[in-house]
Amino acid sequence: MSDHPALLASQLEDGKVRCELCAHRCLIRPGQKGLCRVRENRGGELFSLSYGRLIASHVDPIEKKPLYHFKPGSLSFSIASPGCNFRCQWCQNADISQISSTNEPGRPRFVAPERVVEAALASKSQSISYTYTEPTLSVEYNLSVSQMARDAGLKNVYVTNGYMTPEMLELSIPTLDAANVDIKAFDEAVHRRYTGAHLQPVLDSCMALLKAGVWLEVTTLMIPGINDDETQLQGVAEFIATELSLDVPWHVSRYFPQPQFRQIPATPPERIFYAMDVGRKAGLRYVYGGNLLTSTDTDCPNCGERVVRRIGYADAIVNLKESACPKCGFRIAGVW
Template identity: 50%
Template sequence: MQAVLWREWRGGPSVHCFLCAHHCRIAPGERGKCGVRENREGILYTLVYGCAISSAVDPIEKKPLFHFLPGSMSFSIATVGCNFTCSFCQNADISQMPRVQGTIIGGALTPQQVVDGALDAGCLSISYTYTEPTIFYEYARDCARLATASGLKNIFVTNGYMTAEMLGDIDGNLHAANVDLKSFSDAFYRSLVGARLKPVLDSIRRLWEMGVWVEVTTLLIPGRNDSEQELRALAAFLASISPDIPWHVSRFHPTYNLRDVPPTPVSAIEKALHIGREEGLHYIYGGNIPGHSSESTLCPGCGSVLIERQGFRTGESGITDGRCSRCGREVAIHEKGAPPWRS
């Protein structure tokens, strides 16, 4: 299928792809950094449209999204490919497949089949996840348009490296996003991710301003992105957009090309959560530490439990009509049937 968001580069036959912030200039017969967009005789094509490497029904908390349709299920899809080359990727077998192996595989799954699958499974949303939804944008966009028309919500679980043009194109059909803010250091992004920091920060701010519900995840890697100075700067940045942006700080486990780094101590996660609170964030969570008290949502006013969680399971809600049942404070939770909460 012919791709969107590209133009001829200096009269062709090379093309300029402006789907993501890499802004690849792609010569005929070559592919972009994502490995799934190819220049064929001066026309850019996507190689993964309708080609799902994975589809599943997940708890929405797995994304993780704790404040958007809590307790619901989300129909989740992905294709192969990614525009990042993270040394610590947890899904490298599918995200790096086109780049490393030159291979593109997956099962045929049309946008209508995706929407029908979500409705049949009783899901309230479709999540574009597991790899990077930006690189299968044409597929995700067509699914999202059908989903919105069918009353479903659309969620991107993303590295945030999309352009303003892409976000403008999907505006109105994207309802929530979890953005993986991997570090607050440009050097980290360049050395361990193969990208730059600023476009990710721009996307977080732009998504929020568009009215998309945003949550942010940071995988805390010992000795790489866990200094107090960096964590304070990151938390302060999020709070400057809105103190109601939930921040998920997840525990690292050795994987892929970063196996020489030990797992994150739980104490380091707890320190990051404390820093987030000091910098003014209202909702902060520890990830990959099952059973930890930081999985639950607390009222930023009185500290009572709003939503109790154990893993991906949610317990009774302490929320009544969008407010804390104990102190009456308005809380930043978008529940079924309610309009998106905004500060």
């Protein structure tokens, strides 16, 4: 399979191309690649270098995305192609995200979209997750897979940094059922310094996804001394509470040092508990600590009844009565 013509590209003078997939909106000269290194200008036409070049595929519990209010206890067939448009120094998947599909020795193999759907069905997954790297960069392939997945009765899930343009959102939303968006910092200077990207487009994507009816959960990986100060934590919590919804779950996760980023020690669990408290004080109904050994269960925010009990990541007992708490009748937000 040759590389695939890219969508969301405008042809300009002198063979230059403007990529309109993500908010970087790279201006790419002939023979050059965009910042993500997986979209290339060939003779005035933009190509996706990652179309179907799967670098990872795995069957995961949906909770691992993390999505806690979307088909709890189900499996999600998870795929990844190379590439990312952020440069987070602590990335836990840098070995597959910070490469292009052409510079990797033994270039990732091509997998036809229908094979992904067949594998998802065979694994008894209820959804396909586009994850591990930055999935939006492979929008052309994702659209092929997601449409087939829909036809086969599967859901589609993006686990993304949210750095999408409105054009990209418009293209993707019709076949998208759920998304987990990472808000990596709530200070423009911090976000820019550590990811190489602006904060506002991420927030705009969250609002657009929610408005379009895509089930949304938000994650913040807490890096001590970078994004875990009170101001930033309150910023994320209040953004969710006021611009999104009190029903949008917020996952605050522990960070652990990576081989390429050892200078900051792991997030102390107490700091996660503090962030969870900040979220609850902002009125958020569903706040979860990630990468902790404590409970991941969901309790009714009205009466405290346990409405989803999780056994590790592998199983969930859903104790809901028509999407509501069986004890007090409070509606628990989610896709059950």
